[in-house]
Amino acid sequence: MENFRIAVDDRELADLRDRLERTRWPDAETVDWSQGVPLEYLRSLCAYWADGYDWRAFEKRVNALPQYRTTIDGVGIHFAHVRSPHPGALPLVLTNGWSGSIVEYLDVIGPLTDPVAHGGSAADAFHVVLPTLPGYGFSDKPVSPGWDVQRIADAWAALMASLGYTRYGAHGSDWGNSITTAMGQQHPEVLAGIHVQPPIAAPDPATFSDLSPREREGAGRARRGGVAGVGLLGRAVDETADRRVRVGGLAGRVVLVDRGEVPLVGGLGQRPDATSCSTT
Template sequence: MPSSPITPFRIDIPEADLVDLKERLARTRWPEAEPVADWSQGMPLAYTRELAEHWRTTYDWRKTEARLNAHEHFKAELDCLGIHFLHARSPHEGALPLILTHGWPGSIVEFLDVIGPLTDPTAHGGDAGDAFHVVLPSLPGYGFSDRPAETGWGIDRIARAWAALMADLGYHRYGAQGGDWGAMVTASIGRQDPGHVAGIHMNMPVAMPDAESLKDLTPQEQKALADLGTHGEWGTGYSKIQSTRPQTLGYALTDSPVGQLAWIVEKFQEWTDCDGHPENALPRDHMLDNVMLYWLTGTATSSARLYWESYRDPDLSEVGAPTGCSIFPHDIIRSSRRWAANRFTDLRYWNELDRGGHFAAFEQPAVFVEEVRRFFRLVR
């Protein structure tokens, strides 16, 4: 029996909430257009209006709700907080349990296209030996998980909760995977639960260069640092606000669906491999599915608080668990192999991809699945 209560959960948004959303969209008070011809001041007015009108008149949440509910969902009480998770068991004997962790501004919908290939590879042209039991939680304060009412829910506490969840599910040996905040949580799991973790895999592993490597940077490392510098100068307004004043920001995003839409979709444009337009990387309805996980649950404020908890002093301590890393070319932080090896001391898999961005499973589901399979073949 699990040490924490685990109860079935079903997503069932009241129709009144969907009506309210459409009414709010119809009453949007719009700003003037930007005086530039690109996204350099943020999400352009014309595209924002176009996407908001599609959201109001065409987008079908019930279709996505049904797609989500095709899987089993549960709530677990972990460290006195209700955590929502999707649990997709594999039909194959010997499947490896795998906990997948999203980041901000992501959600569990990022992974919907990879659940099938991961859990039932033979139904998707793969081998039964690559099968996983998938556990997909919503971070505290995100989606259908409860919102912490106290401070202290940072990366390490989340990682301990995830390890407890896997134990409660009877998974005494498991893998962990994540990107963005999910990569930080996954690294912390590898550090805190080495006796049970078969291995960890990350897209966007966070590992900084040491003083010695800075003396002799490769061209790829030079570009990675230059891109990170540009991001620091022009792309971190969101994180500075969320890490310092999440409550103040939350009033606007919780009240205005267009505000919530723009706050997230701008990141899809900036962080995906999209050649300038987010719909080159993600269908508009997929982007709206993700926005809905924030809007319908009213979690703009609580999700931003993770930055307040963990952003200013990230834990970059050494991790000894078997590690695999997949580096996508349009990600925000792109470590080099030697930087990563200084932090992840049992680095067994490294691959630098030729396409894809920050939302790897969302943008490149087939590539993502193959990367996860390749690493975990080494540690099963």
């Protein structure tokens, strides 16, 4: 296990800005979001990414966390480990999803590790561990397939054991949901409990005859999303063995996009209403 700090070379940042500025833009849409992401919206997003986003400030914020790298099952894993000042704190491993990172949890680390400083009780304190999924961020990419949720669950259990934790909780969202569920199934002897968001459970088909028109429409969208969305996500973890597949393999394959999920960054105004739209 070794200490780790993020230190992106200035040349990498300059190259990113150059590539953004040299973007060859397509023709603008003729209608609205129903034809995909509006060109002006995308140009504003890229302009902010190139000239408005302060990478160094964010890098400094993440580097304020104690970060490490260790090797588990032959793969280098990056993680942050923030211990609570309260001695009775319960260890807690937080797992993000695809295509996210541990930065999703930055705003909750303080309240979790030191609830007293945020108006809470020391009895609710946690030692927080935030591992980066294999093939993501500063973790190594696997050199062979097979890194499914069960294998990552075993890796996280090995990580927690290496930190000296014999009893802990686990939380996960998105793919972290599946990984956390697998941890509870495969390592119940060390799990004090698991928390998943969102809880994924299929509705009972026996109740479908009583659906309202709006619920039927939602169920239809969910079925289509299962083909276009979950079908892609089902490849996301194992494809960390080949980043080219992760990036190139998704191009042109998305059928439905919720425009509310198009990432908004500071300064770009209000989030658009969430409406399904076709893309090409």
